[in-house]
Amino acid sequence: MSGDDAAPAASAALRVAPDDRLVSLLRPTSFEADQYRVLRHTVETMRKDANLHVVAVTSPGVGDGKTTTSINLAGALAQAASARVLLADVDLRRPAVTHQLGLEDSRGGVLELLQQPELALADVVQCLPRFNVSVLPAGRGAVAPYEALKSPRLEALLDDARQRYDYVVLDAPPFIPVPDCRLIAPRVDGFLVVVAAHRTRRRELAEALDLMDPAKVVGLVFNRDDVPASTYYSVYPVSPRQGRSRRSRGGSPVRQTPPADSSRARWDT
Ligand SMILES: Nc1ncnc2c1ncn2[C@@H]1O[C@H](COP(=O)(O)OP(=O)(O)O)[C@@H](O)[C@H]1O
Numbered sequence: 001m002s003g004d005d006a007a008p009a010a011s012a013a014l015r016v017a018p019d020d021r022l023v024s025l026l027r028p029t030s031f032e033a034d035q036y037r038v039l040r041h042t043v044e045t046m047r048k049d050a051n052l053h054v055v056a057v058t059s060p061g062v063g064d065g066k067t068t069t070s071i072n073l074a075g076a077l078a079q080a081a082s083a084r085v086l087l088a089d090v091d092l093r094r095p096a097v098t099h100q101l102g103l104e105d106s107r108g109g110v111l112e113l114l115q116q117p118e119l120a121l122a123d124v125v126q127c128l129p130r131f132n133v134s135v136l137p138a139g140r141g142a143v144a145p146y147e148a149l150k151s152p153r154l155e156a157l158l159d160d161a162r163q164r165y166d167y168v169v170l171d172a173p174p175f176i177p178v179p180d181c182r183l184i185a186p187r188v189d190g191f192l193v194v195v196a197a198h199r200t201r202r203r204e205l206a207e208a209l210d211l212m213d214p215a216k217v218v219g220l221v222f223n224r225d226d227v228p229a230s231t232y233y234s235v236y237p238v239s240p241r242q243g244r245s246r247r248s249r250g251g252s253p254v255r256q257t258p259p260a261d262s263s264r265a266r267w268d269t
């Protein structure tokens with residue numbers, strides 16, 4: 001899946017300590033990071049089987065864990081040394097990727113690319129060589145997010161990204177409160193829908209799923225789950241030694257469940 005045409009981009013270093021929830025980057029051998037590898041496996045499989053290339057991480061509302069999930073998914077995908085992974089922040093009203101990663105966004109990002117045709121991806125993408133991830137910040141343009149995302153240039157931008165990267169992970173806007181995510185829906189191959197344990201209401205999830213093309217719903221990510229780790233053993237068997245150490249760690253930050261299997265998820269009502 002690698003090639004010679006990955007976008008050349010500036011290298012960036014993390015300037016401040018990033019959020020410790022970013023386990024795929026900071027604690028890649030942890031139990032929590034393993035849960036994101038489950039997600040990675042799904043995305044890798046669907047890339048092969050269903051040509052899933054541009055995957056958007058959304059959720060019904062704000063604060064469900066979209067940014068955390070996007071960064072960890074990108075980090076998990078990028079653990080394959082040959083994978084070319086772009087993490088793009090298209091949640092233009094509440095951009096958070098650069099902040100969570102402790103990166104500068106002064107070089108611009110999505111907004112500048114959409115407004116300035118002379119700019120190329122490589123002009124604004126920041127490479128994190130330590131993590132094998134390229135980051136496209138949201139940018140700082142003055143244009144309204146709705147107008148920016150409606151621009152036909154968004155399609156061209158994502159097409160360019162498809163050519164240059166094996167996986168394009170979009171930290172997307174929430175689906176219900178603003179129309180932004182509906183604007184990008186035709187341009188993405190699939191959605192991962194984050195469901196926050198004890199937070200996302202069943203009717204909000206139902207409303208969000210109703211607004212989506214069912215064929216594009218790749219799966220639900222059950223975030224901040226506090227189900228005991230032993231739940232996983234039947235699904236992902238481990239050796240007795242590993243099992244004991246994992247059991248002592250308690251819950252998991254993320255669990256993926258297919259959309260039809262809502263019985264495995266629990267929601268606040
Ligand atoms: N699995 C998790 N475990 C602990 N904290 C989390 C987890 N996912 C998200 N958070 C925290 O919840 C807050 C909102 O998460 P964020 O990813 O920014 O949500 P969104 O992008 O949907 O608005 C952040 O403070 C983040 O650190």
Ligand SMILES: [Mg+2]
Binds near residue numbers: 067095
């Ligand atoms: Mg966010």
